[in-house]
Amino acid sequence: MYKLFSDASGEQLCELLVTTERIWRTSTEGFRGVFADCPPCHFELLFKTCLSMNKLKKDGTAYVSDLAREMHLLPSALSRDLRILENEKLVERYADPEDRRRMIVRMTEFGSSVFAEYEAALFSYLRCVLDRFGEENLRRLLMLQKDLLSSFEEENKVQKERRA
16 A cells, blocks of 8 residues: 555554545435435435524524535535425525525425434434444544544644744
8 A cells, every 4th residue: 555654643644534535425325315205305405404404593594694604515505505405305495584685494304204204214224334333432532532632723723823
């Protein structure tokens, strides 16, 4: 195998990147398998939209502008994604009756049922994987992931300040 780095920590970094990519590829393959019996849709878009709507803690609706901010997307990018979900009859957008300039998005009944079906398949699959992995391993992994995320965030802040 081609050595990207010559030092031990470099080899560990390479192993981290390769392993992370393999976990992503393998889990995606598993998700596709368990989603095979679910209605076809852009589930990743639906999932991200639902999570963000839930974070906004509304009555099942959200302003498109708030949703874009929550999802860290430009309104035009979110609008494109919402159009895909609308075409699949998963969400709908309409003008706010009190301020017609503002658009509201909400999940359709069909969207809610599709989301519930995918969510059940996803959680069932993940429960099986995590049963194999073990509760203690999961606890340690989550702790280490949070530490790694903090390290990335701190370094990104340093890099940003250095560029300013």
